[in-house]
Amino acid sequence: MVKDAVATVLDPSSIRWISFSHFEADECGALREWQTIAPDSVAACSLVSKEVSVDDVVALRPSRAMADGECLETGRFSFQFLRTPNVPHCWDASLLFEQTGRTLFCSDLFHQNGDVEPSTSSDVVGRFRQMLLDYEAGPFGGYLQYSDTTGKVLAQLADLAPETLAVMHGSSFVGDGRQALMDLSVAMRETLDGA
Template structure:
């Protein structure tokens, strides 16, 4: 799919978002379901441990802990911070998602735009070039 292309299932509209190097490799991409405003965000907001399936609590602290822990071992820099990171996270925040469907950890229900802006700051603090 091309960046911005929409897949409609009748009830839902999934927009593909090219997100090079966010969260990982150059061919990275995410899906945003426009009807319910859900961002399927892969490894963004990575959390560890046995956490609840869904939360309205802040997931930023959990994510920060994982990123800092990983920087101390073999997974250091597993998520690159590059020239496109800031712009990509700002673009995602502008979508104003209501739900952040994470791959590892609790799904976050709340102000997804603010959470993405906060995550951008965490990435800068942990991975700053």
């Protein structure tokens, strides 16, 4: 199904770069299959991901470890690699900021439950807060953590002033990404600090 959707935009065999936030099945579990479809593709990830998991477990060929702030140029787009340990979670975490369109690829940040619209300019932080409350009350408690480092990372992301927050689970947000990230930090701190 995903391959067919990608094929409406480009030939899947022409994919050159595959990136993800952290080592987890829903982030990079299909890497081997995508690299089979796209024989010239390379995974771009953090050094920790490369050395600890990706090259040993899921990659068909060596991945490219990206340095914090390094840009991956694809011709039409420029993706800035952002090392974000434990944000959203996992010590190998990173995010990408596409500088041309000012899009922050958020992974699990702004996660929302339910069947929601693909994109919105409405409040996604309230939905995120509700997801945290739901998860903390059940078996998925501890999904995300909040610390002083979390707040600093979210402030650095806010300073990028993204115009689109590309969300993995839920509606992507189009609007004042800076404010949304600052509000997200407050929601995480209030909901998770000491949890």
